[in-house]
Amino acid sequence: MKKSIIIIFTILIIFLINSCISQETEQPQQTQQPNNRPSLKDESLIQQLDTNNIDRILNHGNSVWLLKFYAPWCKHSQEFQKTFVEMSHLLKDHLSFGSVDCINDPMLLHRFEITAYPTLKFLYNGQLFEFQGERTIEHIVQFLQAGYKDVVAMPYPLIDQQEILKRQLELQYSREGMSQEQIDQMEKQIKEKQQEYEIKRNARKYLEVEHDHDEEKEIAEYKERINNRKSNNADNGEVLDKEPPKVPGNSTIDSNSINILESILDSKIAYLLFGSISTGLFFIIKKRISKKSKFMKIA
16 A cells, blocks of 8 residues: 555656656747747838928829828837837838928928827828827728728828928028029019919918808808899899799699598598497497387286
8 A cells, every 4th residue: 555655656756847847848949939020120111201302202103101200309209119110010011101300300390280299191192191099000000991081181282382491591591692683583483482382372271261161151142142133133123033833733732622621521520420429329229129129028
């Protein structure tokens, strides 16, 4: 009995030792497996954009871009950089990635209407769609697939305003070395550019803002125009907007027909009530007569 117990214990000890050794040998094999996740420092797929190259790169072909506008000192921009780098590797076969430093290039900040950091804009078919939501890969991918359709698109901004600012800066810093004729010529060019930009800006404002459909306003304006036309034609002895003659049909019934129908319906109801009451009285009288006749026979 003692020998059997000793043998069982020795077998258990050997089994435990073998299991510990196998775990130690498996751990280094697991750590040696390669990591397929992209390095968070590999920014090779992100194109750094600035004033000098942004139009040339973005307007080349029909490419699709996801643009990040950021500030180097912004904490949220720094935290989002890891996600942006990871997306550039995961979605590299579907779109391109660009990054704009708005602090070093403030002209692009105003040109693309950036109001917060970081800002993501999806460039597709010459239109910019701004992402607003939780900055995770899942939410951004949903936005790129279909969510951008629910966002008001912004056309790719014109460079006219940027050219005006550039020429104004050139004139400001190089005025001392220029002749009066050159200064006048540059000021003339600046004014021409400003006029061109104002025409385009007003046209865009006219289409997008001032002519949005306001149904109540349009109805009021229409009624006012009709009333003005009526008053003008009345002064001239003309009659406007005569009431069209009524055309009889299945869908139009005059008041006399309606009264006739109502009287017919009332008479039908009266006949039904009279008939039901008379029928009931007839059966009651019949029962009483039958009872009396039976009583007389018995008597």
